[in-house]
Amino acid sequence: MVNNEEVIEELKKIVKQKGLKYTEQREIVLNILINATDHLSAEEVYNEIKNQYKESNIGIATVYRALSFLEEVDLITSITFGTDGKKYESNAKSHHDHLICTSCGKIVEFLDDEIEKRQDRIAKKNKFKITSHSMQLYGTCETCSK
Numbered sequence: 001m002v003n004n005e006e007v008i009e010e011l012k013k014i015v016k017q018k019g020l021k022y023t024e025q026r027e028i029v030l031n032i033l034i035n036a037t038d039h040l041s042a043e044e045v046y047n048e049i050k051n052q053y054k055e056s057n058i059g060i061a062t063v064y065r066a067l068s069f070l071e072e073v074d075l076i077t078s079i080t081f082g083t084d085g086k087k088y089e090s091n092a093k094s095h096h097d098h099l100i101c102t103s104c105g106k107i108v109e110f111l112d113d114e115i116e117k118r119q120d121r122i123a124k125k126n127k128f129k130i131t132s133h134s135m136q137l138y139g140t141c142e143t144c145s146k
C-alpha cells in the first residue's frame with residue numbers, strides 16, 4: 001500500500017512530464033478515490049466532491065475528463081459492468097480481484113493465494129514475466145439471482 005501523498009506526488013510528476021498545466025480538479029478526483037472504501041461511479045465521485053469540497057466548482061464533465069486522464073496514466077482502474085456502467089478505484093490499493101454483478105453493479109473484492117500462485121506458475125511455464133494482472137468475474141449477485 002502506498003500513502004496518499006506519494007500518489008499525489010506521482011500525479012504531479014506525470015502532469016509535468018506531459019507538459020500539462022497542474023489543475024486541482026485531477027488531484028481532488030484522485031483524492032476521493034484514494035480515500036474511498038468502495039468502487040465509485042463518476043456520479044458518486046461527483047457527489048463526494050460536492051460533499052467534501054463544497055467551495056470547489058467542479059462539474060460532472062470535468063469529473064469525467066479527470067477520470068479518463070487518471071486512468072490513462074494508470075493511477076486509477078475502471079471496472080465495467082452492464083451496458084454502460086463503470087466504477088473506478090485507486091491503483092494505490094493493494095492487489096485484489098473482483099466479482100462483478102452485471103445486473104446491479106455490486107462489486108466484491110477477493111484475493112486467493114492459490115489463484116495468485118497458479119498464475120505465477122503458468123507465467124513461468126510460458127517464460128512470461130508478469131507486470132500486472134486483473135481478474136474480473138462477471139455474473140449476478142445473490143439478490144439479483146433470485
Ligand SMILES: [Zn+2]
Pocket residue numbers: 101102103104105106140141142143144
Ligand atoms: Zn446484483
Ligand SMILES: [Zn+2]
Pocket residue numbers: 039089096097098109
Ligand atoms: Zn477493487
